Amino acid sequence: MAAKVYKNLIGGEWVESRFGQTFENQNPANTKDIVGIFPKSNKDDVNQAVEVAATAFERWRLTPAPRRGEIIYRCAQILQERKEDYARDMTREMGKVLKETRGDVQEAIDTAFYMAGEGRRLDGHTVPSELPNKFAMAVRVPLGVVGMITPWNFPMAIPSWKIFPAIISGNTCVIKPAEDTPLSTLNLVRALMDAGLPPGVVNIVHGYGPEAGAPLLEHPDVRAISFTGSSEVGRIIGQAAARNFKPCSLEMGGKNAIIVLNDANVDLAIDGALWGGFGTTGQRCTAASRVIVEKGVYNQFADKFVSRAKAMKVGAGIDEQNDMGPQINQQQIETTQKYVEIGKSEGAKLLTGGNRITAGGLGEGFFWEPTVFGDAHGKMRVAQEEIFGPVISLIPTDSLEQAVEISNGVAYGLSSAVYTRDVNKAFKAMRDLQTGITYINAPTIGAEVHLPFGGTKATGNGHREGGIGAIDFYTQWKAIYVDYSDRLQRAQIDTGE
Numbered sequence: 169m170a171a172k173v174y175k176n177l178i179g180g181e182w183v184e185s186r187f188g189q190t191f192e193n194q195n196p197a198n199t200k201d202i203v204g205i206f207p208k209s210n211k212d213d214v215n216q217a218v219e220v221a222a223t224a225f226e227r228w229r230l231t232p233a234p235r236r237g238e239i240i241y242r243c244a245q246i247l248q249e250r251k252e253d254y255a256r257d258m259t260r261e262m263g264k265v266l267k268e269t270r271g272d273v274q275e276a277i278d279t280a281f282y283m284a285g286e287g288r289r290l291d292g293h294t295v296p297s298e299l300p301n302k303f304a305m306a307v308r309v310p311l312g313v314v315g316m317i318t319p320w321n322f323p324m325a326i327p328s329w330k331i332f333p334a335i336i337s338g339n340t341c342v343i344k345p346a347e348d349t350p351l352s353t354l355n356l357v358r359a360l361m362d363a364g365l366p367p368g369v370v371n372i373v374h375g376y377g378p379e380a381g382a383p384l385l386e387h388p389d390v391r392a393i394s395f396t397g398s399s400e401v402g403r404i405i406g407q408a409a410a411r412n413f414k415p416c417s418l419e420m421g422g423k424n425a426i427i428v429l430n431d432a433n434v435d436l437a438i439d440g441a442l443w444g445g446f447g448t449t450g451q452r453c454t455a456a457s458r459v460i461v462e463k464g465v466y467n468q469f470a471d472k473f474v475s476r477a478k479a480m481k482v483g484a485g486i487d488e489q490n491d492m493g494p495q496i497n498q499q500q501i502e503t504t505q506k507y508v509e510i511g512k513s514e515g516a517k518l519l520t521g522g523n524r525i526t527a528g529g530l531g532e533g534f535f536w537e538p539t540v541f542g543d544a545h546g547k548m549r550v551a552q553e554e555i556f557g558p559v560i561s562l563i564p565t566d567s568l569e570q571a572v573e574i575s576n577g578v579a580y581g582l583s584s585a586v587y588t589r590d591v592n593k594a595f596k597a598m599r600d601l602q603t604g605i606t607y608i609n610a611p612t613i614g615a616e617v618h619l620p621f622g623g624t625k626a627t628g629n630g631h632r633e634g635g636i637g638a639i640d641f642y643t644q645w646k647a648i649y650v651d652y653s654d655r656l657q658r659a660q661i662d663t664g665e
């Protein structure tokens with residue numbers, strides 16, 4: 169059967185790339201399965217989408233925010249109805265197991281309901297004026313057209329974190345989804361269009377980063393950029409945005425650690441570390457690729473953890489029997505392979521895994537064994553650099569203080585976790601871990617949409633997604649003074665003395 173052909177969405181119309189070029193979206197569990205053919209867009213397509221979005225902005229910003237919220241609320245209901253179909257599409261293009269892709273769609277649903285409510289809030293503030301008969305307030309106003317560039321690992325949730333807060337605030341947008349997972353973003357936006365979103369408010373331009381993403385950074389009508397992806401690409405994006413004076417939100421890589429103390433519930437910590445490290449095949453920005461274990465429980469933890477890792481069933485995510493799906497593409501497999509070799513050469517002990525899986529009909533996909541290194545130390549490259557694969561390093565430690573130092577001793581600062589039953593230790597860790605998110609007695613993954621999401625150091629540039637932090641990014645403050653005294657009153661001069 170011929171693969172389905174998909175198009176860009178510009179001004180409410182489904183259109184081909186202007187030069188007619190396309191690319192294939194492959195199933196990472198079986199590369200012979202082509203999920204669809206998508207437009208390979210370039211600067212002309214991006215410019216057209218931005219122009220349409222700029223025109224749509226003039227009407228959308230005047231649409232009352234509660235009306236905008238109703239459309240987003242209807243979108244949430246449509247996503248609920250289509251949840252299973254969209255989860256299956258996502259597993260087919262991205263690889264992660266069905267229970268996780270259902271979670272990814274659910275995250276978009278949660279964000280939609282949350283942001284729909286913002287339509288009746290979007291609060292600013294009023295303060296007293298220093299002059300008599302004068303009213304002072306600060307209101308939120310939208311920015312205009314926002315350019316969005318997203319990664320493949322949460323292909324519906326991450327676009328939803330950007331699109332819903334942007335449009336509830338009155339902005340319009342052009343999104344360039346990851347080239348590995350274009351369908352899930354398209355499904356999200358299709359649900360919005362079916363919910364009654366006016367044409368041009370959200371536009372999709374598919375394609376590769378340098379051709380279809382970079383032009384967003386240069387277009388004068390794009391007023392802000394929201395990017396999620398690697399720190400390497402984030403640096404390029406941030407520099408271009410700065411050159412063009414565009415506000416820019418960067419959500420980037422992670423090297424997250426779970427700390428397990430001697431007093432922890434070790435079995436609970438093992439459950440958490442398996443889910444945190446191997447969930448999404450280790451391809452989460454919040455993945456726990458380091459587990460720092462206090463020496464009193466290290467051997468017990470390592471033995472049980474390795475036998476649980478060995479017992480994991482790896483295979484196509486669409487089969488509900490499987491615990492872990494494939495990696496996204498050949499490049500990610502090669503990165504994982506490279507780091508396994510680096511770990512061995514650095515002297516970390518390979519306790520299980522370390523190989524690509526081709527047996528059992530998995531040869532056409534990008535499958536890798538759940539891999540555990542033992543006796544690692546914090547300065548090894550496998551414990552410093554983001555691998556983005558199913559590779560976990562166990563690091564023995566003497567104390568909480570040392571564990572926190574190891575956890576903090578990386579370039580990134582997204583998520584951290586501590587397993588302990590000692591409330592004093594938990595609070596010290598909550599204070600001292602230099603990450604944007606910290607969990608106690610839960611793994612490093614599992615953020616909820618109404619709390620701020622983002623990290624420190626090379627993970628982010630200070631903005632937050634999720635919760636009210638997202639509204640802060642997609643609006644700017646406008647101060648308004650209303651003088652009803654009927655005379656000239658000069659601030660700082662007519663002080664009444």
Ligand code: NAD
Pocket residue numbers: 317318319320321322344345346347375376377378381382396397398399401402404405419420421422452453454554556582622627
């Ligand atoms: P990536 O940086 O390779 O690509 C991200 C997006 O940027 C893609 O859409 C890509 O096409 C685009 N892009 C690439 N080069 C570009 C360029 N020169 N100009 C403009 N756009 C360009 O990242 P990825 O491989 O898709 O995703 C994995 C990375 O994302 C990991 O580092 C992970 O930690 C990170 N991530 C971070 C978060 C977070 O919130 N902190 C969430 C998910 C993923």
